[in-house]
Amino acid sequence: MRSSWFRPTRRSSAAAVAAVLTLTSLAACGTSSSDDDSGSGGGSKADISAPLDPKTKVTLTIDCMPPAAKAAELREWKEDVREFNKKYPNVTISGKSTPGQCEEPARFTAQLKAKSQPDVFYTYFTDLQQVLDNNGAADITAYVTPRTVPALDSIDGNVLGVLKKDGKLYGLPTSNYTMGLLINRKLFERAGLDPDKPPTTWEEVRTAAKKIAGLGNGISGYGEYSAGNTGGWHFTAAMYGLGADVVSADGKKAAFNDATGKQVAQQLHDMRWKDDSMGRTQLLKWGDLQKQIASDKLGMFLAAPDDITYMVQQLGAEYENFGMGPIPGGKTTLFGGNDYMIKKGSSPDKIKAAVAWLNFKTLTPGKGQFQWERTKADKLPVGLPQPNFFTGDTKAKDLASRTENATMPVENFKPFLDNPVPGKAEPPKAQEVYKVLDNVMSGVLTNRNADIDKLLATAEQQVNQVLANQ
Amino acid sequence: MSAPTVSKSSPAPARAPHQLPVRRGTLARAVQRNLSAHGFLIGAVLCFSFFSWYPMVREFLLAFQKNKDGRTTWAGWSNLSYVFDDPAFWQAWRNTLLFTGLALMLGFAVPFLVAVLLNEFRHGQGYLRMLVYLPVMLPPVASVLLFKYFYDPGYGLFNRILGIFGIPDQQWLQSTSTAMISVVIAATWMNMGGATLIYLAALQGIPGELYEAAELDGAGLWRKIWHVTIPQTRLILSLMFLMQIIATMQVFTEPFLLTNGAGPEGSTMTVVYLIYQYAFNFNNYGGAAALGLVLLVLLAGFSAVYVRLSRTRED
Numbered sequence: 001m002r003s004s005w006f007r008p009t010r011r012s013s014a015a016a017v018a019a020v021l022t023l024t025s026l027a028a029c030g031t032s033s034s035d036d037d038s039g040s041g042g043g044s045k046a047d048i049s050a051p052l053d054p055k056t057k058v059t060l061t062i063d064c065m066p067p068a069a070k071a072a073e074l075r076e077w078k079e080d081v082r083e084f085n086k087k088y089p090n091v092t093i094s095g096k097s098t099p100g101q102c103e104e105p106a107r108f109t110a111q112l113k114a115k116s117q118p119d120v121f122y123t124y125f126t127d128l129q130q131v132l133d134n135n136g137a138a139d140i141t142a143y144v145t146p147r148t149v150p151a152l153d154s155i156d157g158n159v160l161g162v163l164k165k166d167g168k169l170y171g172l173p174t175s176n177y178t179m180g181l182l183i184n185r186k187l188f189e190r191a192g193l194d195p196d197k198p199p200t201t202w203e204e205v206r207t208a209a210k211k212i213a214g215l216g217n218g219i220s221g222y223g224e225y226s227a228g229n230t231g232g233w234h235f236t237a238a239m240y241g242l243g244a245d246v247v248s249a250d251g252k253k254a255a256f257n258d259a260t261g262k263q264v265a266q267q268l269h270d271m272r273w274k275d276d277s278m279g280r281t282q283l284l285k286w287g288d289l290q291k292q293i294a295s296d297k298l299g300m301f302l303a304a305p306d307d308i309t310y311m312v313q314q315l316g317a318e319y320e321n322f323g324m325g326p327i328p329g330g331k332t333t334l335f336g337g338n339d340y341m342i343k344k345g346s347s348p349d350k351i352k353a354a355v356a357w358l359n360f361k362t363l364t365p366g367k368g369q370f371q372w373e374r375t376k377a378d379k380l381p382v383g384l385p386q387p388n389f390f391t392g393d394t395k396a397k398d399l400a401s402r403t404e405n406a407t408m409p410v411e412n413f414k415p416f417l418d419n420p421v422p423g424k425a426e427p428p429k430a431q432e433v434y435k436v437l438d439n440v441m442s443g444v445l446t447n448r449n450a451d452i453d454k455l456l457a458t459a460e461q462q463v464n465q466v467l468a469n470q
Numbered sequence: 471m472s473a474p475t476v477s478k479s480s481p482a483p484a485r486a487p488h489q490l491p492v493r494r495g496t497l498a499r500a501v502q503r504n505l506s507a508h509g510f511l512i513g514a515v516l517c518f519s520f521f522s523w524y525p526m527v528r529e530f531l532l533a534f535q536k537n538k539d540g541r542t543t544w545a546g547w548s549n550l551s552y553v554f555d556d557p558a559f560w561q562a563w564r565n566t567l568l569f570t571g572l573a574l575m576l577g578f579a580v581p582f583l584v585a586v587l588l589n590e591f592r593h594g595q596g597y598l599r600m601l602v603y604l605p606v607m608l609p610p611v612a613s614v615l616l617f618k619y620f621y622d623p624g625y626g627l628f629n630r631i632l633g634i635f636g637i638p639d640q641q642w643l644q645s646t647s648t649a650m651i652s653v654v655i656a657a658t659w660m661n662m663g664g665a666t667l668i669y670l671a672a673l674q675g676i677p678g679e680l681y682e683a684a685e686l687d688g689a690g691l692w693r694k695i696w697h698v699t700i701p702q703t704r705l706i707l708s709l710m711f712l713m714q715i716i717a718t719m720q721v722f723t724e725p726f727l728l729t730n731g732a733g734p735e736g737s738t739m740t741v742v743y744l745i746y747q748y749a750f751n752f753n754n755y756g757g758a759a760a761l762g763l764v765l766l767v768l769l770a771g772f773s774a775v776y777v778r779l780s781r782t783r784e785d
Contacts, residue, residue, distance in 0.1 A: 285730045435732070
């Protein structure tokens with residue numbers, strides 16, 4: 001096990017080795033223009049854009065190995081390591097598993113501060129700035145080429161874009177999501193609504209919510225967050241759906257105190273207080289609505305498809321019971337996802353080995369996480385619309401394989417898949433903006449006499465201050 | 471603990487075999503004389519240095535540093551000005567002071583009154599003490615979940631009880647006007663056991679003759695409390711008051727868990743919650759440390775003023 005006591009020495013020696021190797025490689029690049037694959041597919045140490053030489057000896061610590069409790073996923077991980085080692089017998093993969101989420105923000109922040117993250121570490125798309133501020137990730141631009149990641153050109157440019165800063169690439173995606181409208185099909189049917197046609201506008205959402213809430217017995221039609229920054233996150237998603245923004249294009253001013261912002265807030269206020277279709281318990285945060293919909297107490301809420309996995313695997317719900325439609329409004333939708341980064345200071349060989357592993361495990365159609373026949377055989381979910389970061393032919397092939405091996409009714413997600421909405425990244429200073437917007441959400445959902453104009457104006461002033469503090 | 475004085479006129483104290491003869495005045499000798507005591511002391515000092523004092527120094531430094539693009543730089547007063555510019559700063563302070571005020575009114579008075587009442591019981595005091603202390607033994611999260619259920623506006627126990635008497639449902643934690651007091655009530659319930667036992671111990675230390683004398687003079691219950699109980703327990707009351715201020719101004723768990731963070735329109739967002747937000751949601755450690763420093767300075771100021779005042783009164 002790594003010990004923090006020895007880290008300074010190890011890090012500085014690693015940095016020295018890296019520096020020497022980088023200089024060597026630069027010198028080699030400078031003197032030779034005839035770097036080639038030599039037909040071996042191995043590449044030399046001097047060429048950082050070449051794949052890893054299979055003879056190279058490297059040990060990699062990698063985040064997010066499935067824990068023992070997830071027996072099937074862990075078995076797949078081990079199978080993948082064995083398969084990978086057939087090509088790279090000298091690369092030792094040392095997986096690190098954590099119970100619960102692969103990344104918990106508090107633990108992640110502490111690891112970054114202590115520089116104790118694994119060699120290949122798991123992050124959310126929104127973490128890039130934080131990682132760079134802590135000098136945590138290696139620039140892998142030169143290492144990621146169509147030679148090392150054959151599917152590179154078919155990865156959605158938007159997805160790769162969020163992993164870049166100043167033109168440099170710092171991570172490789174493992175999954176992505178876009179928000180849509182998650183529905184409980186059982187409640188839709190009971191309320192006389194067509195679960196194959198989820199609402200696509202806010203007017204339709206409101207009408208459907210009223211009908212579902214009319215079932216009584218503590219059932220809510222529509223649910224929203226309003227605490228722990230998730231209220232602001234959903235307010236932003238709703239604004240995106242209507243084609244609006246929460247922060248101006250130059251990232252310097254709040255942009256939600258307008259007719260659209262008022263429409264979003266007013267609609268929620270009316271649904272909560274006039275229609276009584278949103279339940280009485282508010283100040284909910286991530287996890288609360290999932291529990292409600294999994295226990296058939298909630299009809300709809302804004303979500304990403306991976307929420308369904310959580311509800312089935314953690315809360316005992318069934319895939320058949322859920323469906324998804326595009327985000328109401330359908331103009332743009334908030335997107336996010338997860339990726340792996342490589343620890344700054346890693347040697348070029350280590351980076352090459354990491355890229356090789358990530359390519360095999362998470363970026364190759366038909367292999368690793370995209371080996372859907374195996375996922376099906378292991379009785380794990382197949383058929384959810386995401387991850388979905390491939391484009392063109394690669395995407396079509398992957399979707400075909402996914403549909404062929406589906407373990408759930410894929411047609412339930414047809415409205416979502418057939419109406420793709422362009423993704424839009426989160427605003428700058430996202431969490432701080434969300435914190436302020438939580439107040440707008442909690443204001444309209446907990447105060448019958450909420451003054452929406454005042455709530456928006458106050459939030460605008462506060463967000464402007466947050467943005468000015470950048 | 472001080473070492474016994476050794477003088478020529480008094481017989482030398484018995485020494486442990488491993489101890490060397492002592493010559494007065496040298497530090498080395500003094501250390502040798504109490505080798506094991508110093509060993510323990512060094513252990514404790516090291517532990518405190520590493521786990522308490524070093525983090526405090528680090529926190530102080532952090533308040534004046536910034537992390538940007540992998541470089542730690544000195545930021546001067548900018549973290550502090552960032553914190554003061556944050557619109558949430560004053561709101562968090564208003565909420566914290568409101569919580570402290572309410573918690574002092576309830577959390578200081580209620581346990582004292584309960585202790586006075588308990589002290590009056592002649593029988594079954596042990597049983598009653600256990601009952602009062604029981605909530606403290608519940609893990610805070612369990613207590614909070616319990617109160618969350620009590621307060622729930624949809625299916626909560628409190629609204630059910632109110633309904634029996636025809637009183638309309640209340641919003642409890644869901645309304646800006648009642649959220650904070652609801653948090654204070656829950657916090658008081660969760661924490662009063664410990665304070666009550668301390669007050670009870672102090673009350674039981676009051677000599678019975680004082681009450682007898684007061685009774686002979688015709689004093690009733692309130693006069694006895696005013697003229698005997700309070701003066702006799704003044705020291706412990708003062709200490710508890712100070713500790714209560716320090717503890718309540720650092721409140722985090724109860725509002726965090728009961729209202730999922732900041733509460734309706736931020737009405738239960740406390741200073742410590744804001745520190746948590748800075749550090750773990752915004753990755754702004756400098757801001758978190760700066761706000762922590764503001765809190766520290768304020769609490770230290772409170773303590774100093776209070777200690778000064780209480781000394782003057784004693785003089």
